Amino acid sequence: MHIDAVDFFYLAMPEVLDVGDGSQDVLLVRVEAGGYEGWGECEASPLTSIASLIAPMSHSACHPVLSSILGEKLESAEDIDAISRRTRARSFDLLQTAHTLSGIDIAMWDLLGRRFEEPVWKLLGQERSMGKRPYASVLFGDTPEETRLRGARAVESGFRAVKFGWQGFGTQSLRDDVDQLAAAREGVGEAELMIDAAMAWGSDPAPAIERAAALEEFHVLFLEEPFIPGADRAYRTLRGALTNVKIAAGEGSHSEEMALNMLDSANVDYLQIDAGRIGGITTASRVARATANRGATYLNHTFTSHLALSASLQPYVGDATSTWCEYPLDSQPVSRDLTVETLAVDADGLVRVPDSPGLGLTINKEVVGRYAVNVEITIDGDSVFRSPFIEPAVRLA
Amino acid sequence: MHIDAVDFFYLAMPEVLDVGDGSQDVLLVRVEAGGYEGWGECEASPLTSIASLIAPMSHSACHPVLSSILGEKLESAEDIDAISRRTRARSFDLLQTAHTLSGIDIAMWDLLGRRFEEPVWKLLGQERSMGKRPYASVLFGDTPEETRLRGARAVESGFRAVKFGWQGFGTQSLRDDVDQLAAAREGVGEAELMIDAAMAWGSDPAPAIERAAALEEFHVLFLEEPFIPGADRAYRTLRGALTNVKIAAGEGSHSEEMALNMLDSANVDYLQIDAGRIGGITTASRVARATANRGATYLNHTFTSHLALSASLQPYVGDATSTWCEYPLDSQPVSRDLTVETLAVDADGLVRVPDSPGLGLTINKEVVGRYAVNVEITIDGDSVFRSPFIEPAVRLA
Numbered sequence: 001m002h003i004d005a006v007d008f009f010y011l012a013m014p015e016v017l018d019v020g021d022g023s024q025d026v027l028l029v030r031v032e033a034g035g036y037e038g039w040g041e042c043e044a045s046p047l048t049s050i051a052s053l054i055a056p057m058s059h060s061a062c063h064p065v066l067s068s069i070l071g072e073k074l075e076s077a078e079d080i081d082a083i084s085r086r087t088r089a090r091s092f093d094l095l096q097t098a099h100t101l102s103g104i105d106i107a108m109w110d111l112l113g114r115r116f117e118e119p120v121w122k123l124l125g126q127e128r129s130m131g132k133r134p135y136a137s138v139l140f141g142d143t144p145e146e147t148r149l150r151g152a153r154a155v156e157s158g159f160r161a162v163k164f165g166w167q168g169f170g171t172q173s174l175r176d177d178v179d180q181l182a183a184a185r186e187g188v189g190e191a192e193l194m195i196d197a198a199m200a201w202g203s204d205p206a207p208a209i210e211r212a213a214a215l216e217e218f219h220v221l222f223l224e225e226p227f228i229p230g231a232d233r234a235y236r237t238l239r240g241a242l243t244n245v246k247i248a249a250g251e252g253s254h255s256e257e258m259a260l261n262m263l264d265s266a267n268v269d270y271l272q273i274d275a276g277r278i279g280g281i282t283t284a285s286r287v288a289r290a291t292a293n294r295g296a297t298y299l300n301h302t303f304t305s306h307l308a309l310s311a312s313l314q315p316y317v318g319d320a321t322s323t324w325c326e327y328p329l330d331s332q333p334v335s336r337d338l339t340v341e342t343l344a345v346d347a348d349g350l351v352r353v354p355d356s357p358g359l360g361l362t363i364n365k366e367v368v369g370r371y372a373v374n375v376e377i378t379i380d381g382d383s384v385f386r387s388p389f390i391e392p393a394v395r396l397a
Numbered sequence: 398m399h400i401d402a403v404d405f406f407y408l409a410m411p412e413v414l415d416v417g418d419g420s421q422d423v424l425l426v427r428v429e430a431g432g433y434e435g436w437g438e439c440e441a442s443p444l445t446s447i448a449s450l451i452a453p454m455s456h457s458a459c460h461p462v463l464s465s466i467l468g469e470k471l472e473s474a475e476d477i478d479a480i481s482r483r484t485r486a487r488s489f490d491l492l493q494t495a496h497t498l499s500g501i502d503i504a505m506w507d508l509l510g511r512r513f514e515e516p517v518w519k520l521l522g523q524e525r526s527m528g529k530r531p532y533a534s535v536l537f538g539d540t541p542e543e544t545r546l547r548g549a550r551a552v553e554s555g556f557r558a559v560k561f562g563w564q565g566f567g568t569q570s571l572r573d574d575v576d577q578l579a580a581a582r583e584g585v586g587e588a589e590l591m592i593d594a595a596m597a598w599g600s601d602p603a604p605a606i607e608r609a610a611a612l613e614e615f616h617v618l619f620l621e622e623p624f625i626p627g628a629d630r631a632y633r634t635l636r637g638a639l640t641n642v643k644i645a646a647g648e649g650s651h652s653e654e655m656a657l658n659m660l661d662s663a664n665v666d667y668l669q670i671d672a673g674r675i676g677g678i679t680t681a682s683r684v685a686r687a688t689a690n691r692g693a694t695y696l697n698h699t700f701t702s703h704l705a706l707s708a709s710l711q712p713y714v715g716d717a718t719s720t721w722c723e724y725p726l727d728s729q730p731v732s733r734d735l736t737v738e739t740l741a742v743d744a745d746g747l748v749r750v751p752d753s754p755g756l757g758l759t760i761n762k763e764v765v766g767r768y769a770v771n772v773e774i775t776i777d778g779d780s781v782f783r784s785p786f787i788e789p790a791v792r793l794a
Contacts, residue, residue, distance in 0.1 A: 012453065022456045022490070045459055045491045047776070051448030052493070056409065056770075059419045060563075061595075062442055092596070092625075093419070094442040095651060095674075096449070096493040166457075198458075199489070203654060228489075230654025232662065254492060257600060257627025265629065265662045277492075373453075376775045379444070 001034030001075050001115070006066060006104060007388040008053060010046040011334050011371035020139060020166035020198065022303045023328065023335035028368065029103035031111050033074045038111025039363050041308045041338075042103035043276030044096070049103075050375055052096040054385045062093040065100045077123055080108045084282045088255075098254035098279045105280020106311040106359070113358030119314075120359055124285050126318025131350025134327030135161035135194060137303060140169050144183035151187020154329070158349060161192035161324065165224065170200025170207065178214045185218040194248070196224040203231035209241045222246040222270050229258065235266035246270060251301040253278050259287045263296050272326070274301040275312040288315040297322045304328060305338040309351075310359040313343075317353055325351055334371040340364050365390045398431030398472050398512070403463060403501060404785040405450060407443040408731050408768035417536060417563035417595065419700045420728035423735060425765065426500035428508050430471045435508025436760050438705045438735075439500035440673030441493070446500075447772055449493040451782045459490040462497045474520055477505045481679045485652075495651035495676045502677020503708040503756070510755030516711075517756055521682050523715025528747025531724030532558035532591060534700060537566050541580035548584020551726070555746060558721065559585045562593025562621065567604065575611045582615040591645070593621040600628035606638045619643040619667050626655065632663035643667060648698040650675050656684045660693050669723070671698040672709040685712040694719045701728060702735040706748075707756040710740075714750055722748055731768040737761050762787045 012025035027046040031038045042049050055064045068087040073079050084105055091097040109120045121129050136154040141147035147164060154162045164184045169177060185193055195215065201207045208226045215223055223245055227234045229252040239247055248270035253259035254277055262268050271291050275284040291298040298319060300312035309328065316322050327345070328335070340362040343351050354360025368390045377385040409422035424443040428435045439446050452461045465484040470476050481502055488494040506517045518526050533551040538544035544561060551559045561581045566574060582590055592612065598604045605623045612620055620642055624631045626649040636644055645667035650656035651674055659665050668688050672681040688695040695716060697709035706725065713719050724742070725732070737759040740748050751757025765787045774782040 016454050016456070018454065018457050018460075020457045022459070025453075025455050043490075045449065045452045045455055045461075045493075047452035047774070048445060048449040048491060048493050052442065052445040055442045055444035056422075057413050057415065058422050058442055059413070060415050060417045062419070063415075092649075093440075094445060095496045096442075096445050099492045228652070228654060230652055230658055232654075232658060252489070255625070255627055257625060257629075261627055261629060261658070261662065265658065374777050377444070378773045380771050 001073070003031060003033045003070055003072050003074050005032040006069055008050050009368055009390065010050065010373040010375055010387060011368060012373050013332050013334050013371065021332065023331035026305060026334055026338060027103060028338070029107045031104060031107035033111055034115070036111050036115050038107040038109065038114060038358060039307060040103040040106025040110060040280070040311065041276050041305060042099050043274050043304065043308065044099035044102070046373070047375060048096055049100040050385055051377065052094055052100045054377070055094070056379065058093070061090070063090040065091055065097055069104055074108060074112065077112070080105065080112065080282055083108070084279060088279070099277055102276045102278065102280045105282050106275060109281045110358035117357045119353065119355055119357060120281060121314045121317045121353060124314060129317040129353055130320060131346065131348065131352045132313065132325035133160060133323055133349060134325050134345055134351045135159065135163050135192065136329045137163045137165070137326055138329060140164050140167040140180055142167065144179045147180055148183040148187035151184050155188050155191050158345060159191065160349060161194065161221070162188045163194035163196055163224070165196025166198050170197045174210055177211055181214050181218045192221045193218060194222050194224060195220050197226045199225050199228045201226055203227055203234045205234040205237040208238045212241050215245045216243055220245050222248040224248040224272065225251065229253065232261070232265040235268060239267050248272055248299065251277070255279065256283050256286050260290055263291060263294050268296070270297045270299050272299045272301040275315065276308050281311055281314055284312070285315040288319065292319050292321060299324060300326050302326050302328055304331060305335040306342045307339050307359060307361055309343055310353050310361055313353050314359070327351060334367070337364055337367045398470070400428060400430045400467055400469050400471050402429040403466055405447050406765055406787065407447065407770040407772055407784060408765060409770050410729050410731050410768065418729065420725065420732035423702060423731055424500060425735070426504045428501060428504035430508055431512070433508050433512050435504040435506065435511060435755060436704060437500040437503025437507060437677065437708065438673050438702060439496050440671050440701065440705065441496035441499070443770070444772060445493055446497040447782055448774065449491055449497045451774070452491070453776065455490070458487065460487040462488055462494055466501055471505060471509065477502065477509065477679055480505065481676060485676070496674055499673045499675065499677045502679050503672060506678045507755035514754045516750065516752055516754060517678065518711045518714045518750060521711060526714040526750055527717060528743065528745065528749045529710065529722035530557060530720055530746060531722050531742055531748045532556065532560050532589065533726045534560045534723055535726060537561050537564040537577055539564065541576045544577055545580040545584035548581050552585050552588050555742060556588065557746060558589035558591065558618070560591035560593055560621070563595050567594045567597025571607055574608055578611050578615045589618045590615060591618050591621060594623045596622050596625045598623055600624050600631045602631040602634040605635045609638050612642045613640055617642050619645040621645040621669065622648065626650065629658070629662040632665060636664050645669055645696065648674070652676065653680050653683050657687055660688060660691050665693070667694045667696050669696045669698040672712065673705050678708055678711055681709070682712040685716065689716050689718060696721060697723050699723050700725050702732040703739045704736050704756060704758055706740055707750050707758055710750050711756070724748060731764070734761055734764045
């Protein structure tokens with residue numbers, strides 16, 4: 001069984017707004033091998049990742065990503081691992097590679113699961129799949145009152161934890177931030193409260209430390225991404241200034257090494273990994289195992305579709321020490337409706353990955369057709385990429 | 398003076414070979430503002446960087462790079478710094494950004510230098526420009542004998558240091574590697590010898606340590622990039638196993654934080670920065686100052702044109718503690734002939750950046766025309782990028 005085809009589908013809402021909502025477009029990936037197909041998603045700039053897929057070679061460490069995938073043997077987890085390593089090595093100087101590889105890697109795991117009729121988490125060597133308690137990820141409101149209402153609404157819909165973020169938090173005045181924190185706590189009541197600082201403070205720990213007392217006062221479980229990736233000193237400094245509030249980060253990781261340095265050097269408590277950015281399920285799983293071994297807590301990072309959600313949960317559903325998961329709310333239709341099935345919150349208030357083969361989800365081809373963005377790239381007059389059309393569904397597996 | 402135009406010129410040799418020679422294509426950048434123009438170069442996959450320049454926005458942290466540049470005020474070093482920070486923030490989730498920004502940033506510095514009739518190094522606040530002693534960067538030969546000859550030839554042409562790399566070094570048998578090291582030392586005689594391991598050992602220190610005795614025996618000045626970026630533990634372990642041989646790395650850095658962690662956490666001795674990858678002269682200069690403050694040694698990383706060489710030297714020509722520079726030899730014509738002037742090795746055996754304004758080099762427009770690769774990208778039938786044509790030279794500045 002060798003890889004016969006890799007197709008990238010660029011989907012987007014008719015209008016994409018300049019807001020912190022990452023669910024407005026989708027880069028969907030289909031891999032075909034031996035009569036089976038698998039689906040994945042890159043959390044990436046679609047056009048840039050498409051270009052990296054087929055860009056002409058620059059030198060031996062700057063190959064187009066596709067050249068390391070097509071025709072490769074795909075019969076086992078070891079094959080996927082080999083393809084992943086080979087792709088990174090051959091495209092080392094092509095910066096976009098990890099984002100592009102991610103969707104392909106996820107699709108390869110989905111395909112392998114369908115081929116062997118096993119869910120991906122089992123192929124990853126985990127003994128069981130445990131439900132995770134979802135926290136709702138919502139944007140701060142434009143006003144504290146709106147924030148309070150959003151928090152209350154999330155709790156009313158059954159969430160026992162709510163994470164607020166973006167919309168200027170951290171860059172406005174201390175007073176405004178404290179008002180937002182107070183409103184968030186009031187809205188969610190006794191539920192857990194998390195805050196996403198969205199790298200508001202760059203690599204400067206001072207403004208973060210200024211807000212430490214309020215974060216403690218409103219019993220924030222964790223403060224997410226106070227600084228940019230690699231600002232290890234700032235992370236360590238803030239760590240020392242907090243008592244009960246933990247630090248979460250890692251979504252920007254695009255390699256195993258970068259993620260593990262967040263634990264070893266930045267000393268974060270929760271490592272949040274987006275399987276659609278770090279290089280897919282292969283890399284995410286290695287990081288999940290290493291995180292558990294270090295006594296830290298692995299979490300998914302997901303803000304788009306349930307295909308992305310299933311992919312991001314698979315690496316740690318077997319880890320009993322990590323009980324939470326990020327759960328996208330209010331996604332745009334292009335993301336929300338991408339799959340026929342969704343990962344609903346069950347009667348116990350838990351989210352479980354499907355027990356069906358692969359990632360356990362069916363792509364809604366009507367949605368793929370409806371939101372398709374058609375790209376064509378020509379080089380010296382030759383067409384090197386043209387958006388594929390989604391066929392009427394003929395499911396082979 | 399605001400930025401009126403940004404043009405990307407993709408140039409390539411008619412045939413690009415699958416070898417470790419990064420000079421086979423060029424992504425040249427022209428910035429125009431207030432009647433002046435400046436030129437820069439991205440060390441990047443050209444098509445991927447072009448796509449990132451004009452990719453449709455995905456969300457508020459995934460803008461196309463161009464949208465943070467066009468129309469911005471460009472009258473001072475502070476303006477460039479502001480543009481650089483703004484671009485990184487608005488395109489944070491677009492992984493390719495730093496590579497794309499690099500060429501634009503370099504072109505902005507060149508433009509500002511032409512506007513104020515000052516060399517870039519002076520605009521950067523340095524008091525003087527010192528010559529650097531070049532080391533020739535050459536590939537290992539296919540045989541030790543070929544390696545020996547290449548070393549001897551480099552020394553005969555006046556180089557007092559030669560760096561060998563690639564062509565399987567590190568991944569072949571210990572015996573083969575030792576033979577290559579012996580041949581390299583024999584070829585260069587009393588000159589300094591550096592070795593580029595080209596990340597041969599991933600994140601595993603064992604094979605590097607196996608070769609430590611030979612590296613010491615043949616008096617290697619530094620071993621470059623034994624591991625992949627972020628493999629800090631491996632770097633520290635190898636550091637402890639070496640006596641006189643130093644470690645150099647950093648060329649893969651695409652942010653200030655990533656570069657400084659090579660010093661703080663990986664403990665490298667020489668920090669090698671490619672201005673065409675890290676985000677341009679702005680970021681490289683911040684890193685150069687921080688490196689000197691930490692007592693480590695900053696070096697350029699350059700394997701392509703003399704435009705790239707001038708850009709990569711500007712950040713540290715004022716630093717007396719760093720005396721070497723990387724100097725590309727055997728570049729392909731598309732890189733070698735890109736500029737009318739070159740940075741020749743002077744009678745003292747030193748390389749100096751020009752004293753003329755900006756980067757001090759004139760683009761050879763005939764070469765730009767000869768090697769042009771024409772790209773067109775359409776989205777839903779609308780042309781969003783079409784390779785610009787180079788006009789007959791009308792130099793305004």
